[in-house]
Amino acid sequence: MAKILIVDDEKDLAGILGIILKQEGYQVTPVLDGYQALEEIKKTPYDLILMDIRLPGINGVETFIQIKEINPEVRVIMMTGFAMEDLIEEALAKGAYACIHKPFDPVKLIELIQKILSQDKKVVLIANGDNKTRKEVEVSLSEKGYRIYFAQGKDEMLAKLKANHYDCILLNLSLPGINGLAILRKVKQVSPDAVVIIMTDYDLPEMVRKAKKLSTYACIKKPINIDELIKLLQEIKL
Numbered sequence: 001m002a003k004i005l006i007v008d009d010e011k012d013l014a015g016i017l018g019i020i021l022k023q024e025g026y027q028v029t030p031v032l033d034g035y036q037a038l039e040e041i042k043k044t045p046y047d048l049i050l051m052d053i054r055l056p057g058i059n060g061v062e063t064f065i066q067i068k069e070i071n072p073e074v075r076v077i078m079m080t081g082f083a084m085e086d087l088i089e090e091a092l093a094k095g096a097y098a099c100i101h102k103p104f105d106p107v108k109l110i111e112l113i114q115k116i117l118s119q120d121k122k123v124v125l126i127a128n129g130d131n132k133t134r135k136e137v138e139v140s141l142s143e144k145g146y147r148i149y150f151a152q153g154k155d156e157m158l159a160k161l162k163a164n165h166y167d168c169i170l171l172n173l174s175l176p177g178i179n180g181l182a183i184l185r186k187v188k189q190v191s192p193d194a195v196v197i198i199m200t201d202y203d204l205p206e207m208v209r210k211a212k213k214l215s216t217y218a219c220i221k222k223p224i225n226i227d228e229l230i231k232l233l234q235e236i237k238l
Helices: 011-023 034-043 060-070 085-093 106-118 131-143 154-163 180-190 205-213 226-235
Strands: 003-007 027-031 048-052 075-080 098-101 123-127 147-151 168-172 195-200 218-221
Touching: 003 011, 003 034, 011 027, 011 106, 027 034, 034 048, 034 060, 048 060, 048 106, 060 075, 060 085, 075 085, 075 106, 085 098, 098 106, 123 131, 123 154, 131 147, 131 226, 147 154, 154 180, 168 180, 180 195, 218 226
Parallel strands: 003 027, 003 048, 048 075, 075 098, 123 147, 123 168, 168 195, 195 218
Antiparallel strands: none
16 A cells, blocks of 8 residues: 655645545545654655645745655655746756646546556566465565565466566465476466566475576575565565
């Protein structure tokens, strides 16, 4: 669930916007000024900020510049109800994703937010029949900004590989109904560029050795050590 910070001193507008975004499934936090926004950014990793340019005390552009020093990766949409071209140009030049003018079309705003949040997210397919493992990995990787998809069996996994691109595949070598190496060969045929990290419930040294010859990146044993998995993903720039 993406976290969105709304920075606007118009309480009614922020409240309505918060309701709309919550209905879309986002986790929303509203604050009234730039100082509160800076405190929020220090303690919470937000995915997106909706920032009014005209704020009391410290304007939206000044707040935005300080926020980028704290979290350079966070994406920001500036909002304004006034003709403030100089500040708009400065915000865009400093890296704001867009500037929207009030009153805005909620449908178009949602489309813009979806577009921004879908960019640059690495996509991971978890091919594993174990619901507990899938859930644990989903929660941890989603919090790190990955888009997660699942496949429980061979046919479902191959169908998804043919239909979509995945940056990484977490593959259980013990999928039901097929030998682990056979499914790995099929994965490499269908999606040769995807990084494959194999998971195993048991010590299978010979199978792991053969799997590595088929260009798997690494092997991790269940129960999954989430810190180890995230470190592997970071090593391969995902």
